[in-house]
Amino acid sequence: MKRISILGSTGSVGTQALRVIEANTDKIRVTALSAGNNIDLLEKQIKTFDPEVVCVLNIEKAAELRSRLGGKIPVLSGLEGLIEAASHENTDLVLTAVPGMIGLLPTLAAIDNGIDIALANKETLVAGGELVMKKAAEKNVNIYPVDSEHSAIFQCMMGNSYKSIHKIILTASGGPFIGCSYEELKNVTVEKALKHPNWSMGRKITIDSSTLMNKGLEVIEARWLFDLEPDQIEVVVHPQSIIHSLVEFNDHSTMAQLGYPDMRVPIQLAMFYPERLENKIKSLNLAEIGALTFHKPDMDSFKCLSLAFDALKIGGSMPAVLNASNEIMVERFLNREIGFLQIPEIIQAVMKKHNPVYNFDLDTLLEIDNWARRISLELQG
Amino acid sequence: MKRISILGSTGSVGTQALRVIEANTDKIRVTALSAGNNIDLLEKQIKTFDPEVVCVLNIEKAAELRSRLGGKIPVLSGLEGLIEAASHENTDLVLTAVPGMIGLLPTLAAIDNGIDIALANKETLVAGGELVMKKAAEKNVNIYPVDSEHSAIFQCMMGNSYKSIHKIILTASGGPFIGCSYEELKNVTVEKALKHPNWSMGRKITIDSSTLMNKGLEVIEARWLFDLEPDQIEVVVHPQSIIHSLVEFNDHSTMAQLGYPDMRVPIQLAMFYPERLENKIKSLNLAEIGALTFHKPDMDSFKCLSLAFDALKIGGSMPAVLNASNEIMVERFLNREIGFLQIPEIIQAVMKKHNPVYNFDLDTLLEIDNWARRISLELQG
Numbered sequence: 001m002k003r004i005s006i007l008g009s010t011g012s013v014g015t016q017a018l019r020v021i022e023a024n025t026d027k028i029r030v031t032a033l034s035a036g037n038n039i040d041l042l043e044k045q046i047k048t049f050d051p052e053v054v055c056v057l058n059i060e061k062a063a064e065l066r067s068r069l070g071g072k073i074p075v076l077s078g079l080e081g082l083i084e085a086a087s088h089e090n091t092d093l094v095l096t097a098v099p100g101m102i103g104l105l106p107t108l109a110a111i112d113n114g115i116d117i118a119l120a121n122k123e124t125l126v127a128g129g130e131l132v133m134k135k136a137a138e139k140n141v142n143i144y145p146v147d148s149e150h151s152a153i154f155q156c157m158m159g160n161s162y163k164s165i166h167k168i169i170l171t172a173s174g175g176p177f178i179g180c181s182y183e184e185l186k187n188v189t190v191e192k193a194l195k196h197p198n199w200s201m202g203r204k205i206t207i208d209s210s211t212l213m214n215k216g217l218e219v220i221e222a223r224w225l226f227d228l229e230p231d232q233i234e235v236v237v238h239p240q241s242i243i244h245s246l247v248e249f250n251d252h253s254t255m256a257q258l259g260y261p262d263m264r265v266p267i268q269l270a271m272f273y274p275e276r277l278e279n280k281i282k283s284l285n286l287a288e289i290g291a292l293t294f295h296k297p298d299m300d301s302f303k304c305l306s307l308a309f310d311a312l313k314i315g316g317s318m319p320a321v322l323n324a325s326n327e328i329m330v331e332r333f334l335n336r337e338i339g340f341l342q343i344p345e346i347i348q349a350v351m352k353k354h355n356p357v358y359n360f361d362l363d364t365l366l367e368i369d370n371w372a373r374r375i376s377l378e379l380q381g
Numbered sequence: 382m383k384r385i386s387i388l389g390s391t392g393s394v395g396t397q398a399l400r401v402i403e404a405n406t407d408k409i410r411v412t413a414l415s416a417g418n419n420i421d422l423l424e425k426q427i428k429t430f431d432p433e434v435v436c437v438l439n440i441e442k443a444a445e446l447r448s449r450l451g452g453k454i455p456v457l458s459g460l461e462g463l464i465e466a467a468s469h470e471n472t473d474l475v476l477t478a479v480p481g482m483i484g485l486l487p488t489l490a491a492i493d494n495g496i497d498i499a500l501a502n503k504e505t506l507v508a509g510g511e512l513v514m515k516k517a518a519e520k521n522v523n524i525y526p527v528d529s530e531h532s533a534i535f536q537c538m539m540g541n542s543y544k545s546i547h548k549i550i551l552t553a554s555g556g557p558f559i560g561c562s563y564e565e566l567k568n569v570t571v572e573k574a575l576k577h578p579n580w581s582m583g584r585k586i587t588i589d590s591s592t593l594m595n596k597g598l599e600v601i602e603a604r605w606l607f608d609l610e611p612d613q614i615e616v617v618v619h620p621q622s623i624i625h626s627l628v629e630f631n632d633h634s635t636m637a638q639l640g641y642p643d644m645r646v647p648i649q650l651a652m653f654y655p656e657r658l659e660n661k662i663k664s665l666n667l668a669e670i671g672a673l674t675f676h677k678p679d680m681d682s683f684k685c686l687s688l689a690f691d692a693l694k695i696g697g698s699m700p701a702v703l704n705a706s707n708e709i710m711v712e713r714f715l716n717r718e719i720g721f722l723q724i725p726e727i728i729q730a731v732m733k734k735h736n737p738v739y740n741f742d743l744d745t746l747l748e749i750d751n752w753a754r755r756i757s758l759e760l761q762g
């Protein structure tokens with residue numbers, strides 16, 4: 001019986017993870033659940049999954065839930081609570097499905113305790129990839145990717161060695177503004193950006209998908225997960241989102257992973273690898289799909305993707321700055337403080353102000369992250 | 382240093398295998414070469430690759446080569462010679478790249494001697510799959526597929542277990558007559574059938590590709606290689622021949638293997654598995670390719686494919702009858718004795734005359750094979 005702690009159980013990935021668990025109660029049980037604000041849903045999840053402990057990031061909401069539950073189970077709160085939930089005793093696997101940099105410290109705490117990671121929080125690796133991967137290697141902890149693209153790469157790598165990778169190809173749906181020119185992107189509203197054609201996800205990742213920053217973060221995440229050089233990572237736009245990513249090996253044989261978009265597949269594999277458990281997901285019908293198409297990403301219009309490649313090539317702390325600044329810009333865009341095109345504009349300005357640091361420790365990283373956030377709030381684009 | 386015997390070294394797969402060997406002379410050397418008739422090319426190959434023994438199937442040609450070589454190396458001949466070349470001492474791997482049922486006995490002989498098989502002769506498994514796979518399991522011999530489709534499946538299976546296969550999907554280029562109606566196929570000439578759009582291959586397999594019998598034989602071959610039930614095997618037409626085949630697993634995750642059509646990739650992997658050696662083959666560029674398309678095969682027009690599925694479902698000796706009859710019909714078509722549409726017509730008539738035998742031994746199989754060939758020569762369609 002595997003025991004899992006879920007960080008972000010009320011979000012898109014978290015709720016789908018619980019669906020997988022519900023279908024496999026003979027193989028896995030929940031030790032901890034954590035939410036940001038949504039205590040109504042969390043309360044329902046507690047009734048169904050009976051965790052040993054829960055955490056609510058918002059301290060007031062935590063207090064409210066605590067009083068509702070009347071002491072039946074401990075309700076942790078804040079970042080400290082999240083760290084405790086991530087490293088809860090009796091846990092074999094932590095699913096990190098919280099959005100943003102907040103995932104870093106809980107992930108490190110879990111690794112410190114020898115707990116495997118099902119990673120659905122890409123910002124953790126974008127900012128702290130070197131620290132996280134080093135600690136995971138030291139502690140002999142497995143990191144199973146949950147992002148559909150990285151799960152695809154992970155599956156393509158099964159039975160193969162990292163040193164035989166020639167390149168990886170991350171597929172991108174292109175987002176809701178595929179085909180738009182830079183000029184046309186000027187008029188993008190929050191409402192339009194929140195409508196993703198292929199996936200239903202949280203607000204942060206949906207905006208990131210519309211700017212292609214999400215793909216950029218995935219590029220940097222892949223660099224750490226699969227120990228790659230920047231020039232070994234390509235992005236191709238594939239609007240049908242059926243091929244989730246590919247690996248070309250040294251012998252120029254390319255492996256791909258395909259399927260209808262459904263996060264339960266990568267979630268389930270991260271939970272039960274190397275086993276592939278049966279489920280009720282639709283079987284692939286290529287003749288019905290008809291055509292899979294591909295084209296180069298338009299990095300002139302979608303500058304976030306090109307900024308991410310820049311940050312990756314510069315290395316050191318630059319990806320952390322990109323990530324921190326992006327988190328702030330997405331928030332400011334959602335608050336209607338800035339326009340769509342100011343997202344990359346201000347990120348680029350922040351990156352220009354940063355002198356990258358190499359081989360940094362955790363404190364330095366958190367300092368740089370803070371600095372980038374502060375500057376990102378100040379700049380007007 | 383791996384030591385290889387090549388059956389069919391002057392054919393399409395054989396010559397490409399020798400190109401792979403030439404690029405890897407530090408890792409593999411040739412112990413035996415065998416050809417059907419082309420002693421001029423074989424003589425050149427002998428000079429370059431310095432085998433310990435050679436075989437020429439045609440007895441007169443063998444005598445001619447023997448006198449040319451002046452006793453420098455033994456020149457075997459006929460089926461017995463092929464069997465000896467296949468099971469030559471000092472050999473780790475036999476590449477069976479001869480077309481047709483003639484490959485069966487040499488393959489069995491190699492397995493008997495504990496020699497691994499790089500299988501490029503699908504008729505062997507179509508007719509004798511049960512016998513071959515049982516003997517390979519007994520002798521702990523590996524069978525590495527060389528057909529691009531089966532190599533794709535083999536690669537999709539790396540790191541996975543057979544019991545987690547939901548279905549496999551073999552891709553078919555559709556051949557030169559893709560989109561033609563049954564009526565239109567009436568007028569197919571030998572010249573037209575010998576022009577394959579994507580692959581340059583021997584005459585037998587090129588005709589089989591034009592009737593889609595090649596795909597049918599591959600379906601039956603896959604049944605044995607990957608221990609599948611008939612309803613676990615699908616065929617989809619994919620004219621670009623970039624995806625070489627796919628496996629859908631129980632979790633509805635599908636793996637695919639892709640690349641520009643080049644037989645050196647599967648040949649090389651069969652030789653050096655699990656290593657993926659570098660080569661000079663072109664790197665995949667999906668954006669340049671633009672679109673991969675798929676549709677259902679037209680089994681009403683291409684009856685050979687539907688006959689192969691019938692034979693597979695009936696099982697027992699029926700696939701051997703299908704295969705034997707097809708070998709004769711292709712010969713008769715190439716000799717302009719029958720029309721294109723008579724190929725499936727007569728095969729179907731022969732299958733109707735056959736009462737399938739189950740759990741047969743080798744002698745029974747050879748008897749049935751002989752019977753099917755005789756009847757196939759007699760029937761006028």
